[in-house]
Amino acid sequence: MSAGTSASLLACFFAEKQVIRIVLLGRTGNGKSSVGNSISESKAFKSEISCESITKQCQYHVADFYDIRLEIVDTPGLFDTETTQEESIKEIASCIGASAPGPHAFVLVLNINRFTKEEEQTVDTLSQLFGDKFFSYVVILFTGKDGLIRNGKSLEDFIAKVPDYLRGLLDKCKNRCTAIDNTGTQEKQKTGVNELLTLIQTMMKENEPEYYTNEIYLKAEEMIVEHEKDKDGLGDKSNKRHNSRIGIINGDSWFKKEDIIKMIKDMYIASLPFIGRMVFQALFNKLNIF
Numbered sequence: 001m002s003a004g005t006s007a008s009l010l011a012c013f014f015a016e017k018q019v020i021r022i023v024l025l026g027r028t029g030n031g032k033s034s035v036g037n038s039i040s041e042s043k044a045f046k047s048e049i050s051c052e053s054i055t056k057q058c059q060y061h062v063a064d065f066y067d068i069r070l071e072i073v074d075t076p077g078l079f080d081t082e083t084t085q086e087e088s089i090k091e092i093a094s095c096i097g098a099s100a101p102g103p104h105a106f107v108l109v110l111n112i113n114r115f116t117k118e119e120e121q122t123v124d125t126l127s128q129l130f131g132d133k134f135f136s137y138v139v140i141l142f143t144g145k146d147g148l149i150r151n152g153k154s155l156e157d158f159i160a161k162v163p164d165y166l167r168g169l170l171d172k173c174k175n176r177c178t179a180i181d182n183t184g185t186q187e188k189q190k191t192g193v194n195e196l197l198t199l200i201q202t203m204m205k206e207n208e209p210e211y212y213t214n215e216i217y218l219k220a221e222e223m224i225v226e227h228e229k230d231k232d233g234l235g236d237k238s239n240k241r242h243n244s245r246i247g248i249i250n251g252d253s254w255f256k257k258e259d260i261i262k263m264i265k266d267m268y269i270a271s272l273p274f275i276g277r278m279v280f281q282a283l284f285n286k287l288n289i290f
């Protein structure tokens with residue numbers, strides 16, 4: 001082997017993997033944690049049958065899928081029976097720190113057998129929270145592909161007959177959707193994850209910048225970098241970053257959820273024209289979010 005060949009092999013070996021940051025969103029019980037487990041080929045995310053949200057706090061996990069490093073954030077579902085909508089929204093806001101400088105994809109997890117008014121409200125709330133650019137970074141992932149297959153149907157058959165609201169949502173996301181069976185064999189789960197990642201990678205090529213970001217994400221990133229500098233010498237870079245994210249989720253004193261929530265409020269209010277500002281303030285006062 002020539003010196004050149006071994007040098008390029010070494011370069012490949014040490015080349016940094018492509019990183020894809022994913023935030024899982026959706027209504028309680030739609031299968032977000034199960035999707036997280038299928039993606040990471042683990043049981044890292046808690047998942048159960050329940051009408052109450054099993055995921056109360058953001059969960060963060062890093063997994064390698066072939067040559068891609070996936071940073072996955074699972075969020076608490078909206079509309080669970082035990083947690084108020086305000087608490088869930090606050091918790092989702094805290095996932096901002098965990099996916100800074102911004103997610104490459106918001107994976108909106110929907111159950112193929114259930115699309116109700118609450119799903120519509122979930123999507124509306126999320127688009128209010130993340131703004132107009134939100135839909136450019138959304139991929140819809142339907143769970144329950146097993147049910148579809150049992151009924152001898154394909155995803156295309158299903159899409160052809162969706163209700164108007166879902167049709168509109170698919171249009172906004174340029175029809176980026178796929179389906180997965182999280183209860184199937186590992187092989188089936190891998191196929192679903194592969195299809196999802198292909199959609200995400202195509203979307204990343206189309207988006208400029210390739211990941212969603214806003215002032216809050218950038219500020220969160222700044223705070224993480226500052227924190228990492230303080231910890232210089234304590235382990236390698238990715239390990240430090242991992243610990244910083246865990247710190248954010250656990251609400252360590254250096255990075256408070258309240259700070260993020262305040263940043264969201266300030267940014268939205270500052271960016272709106274006068275009338276919009278009043279409406280926004282009234283809406284959030286009514287929800288008692290801030």
Ligand SMILES: Nc1nc2c(ncn2[C@@H]2O[C@H](COP(=O)(O)OP(=O)(O)OP(=O)(O)O)[C@@H](O)[C@H]2O)c(=O)[nH]1
Pocket residue numbers: 026027028029030031032033034035046047048049050052053054055056075076077078080143144145146147180181182183
């Ligand atoms: N048949 C079938 N069941 C699924 C599928 N995906 C998830 N489930 C089941 O749906 C239930 C809820 O899944 P979770 O992953 O806990 O849902 P979640 O959205 O994370 O719920 P919260 O954490 O409460 O917000 C579990 O019993 C899963 O086994 C799927 O593809 N097919």
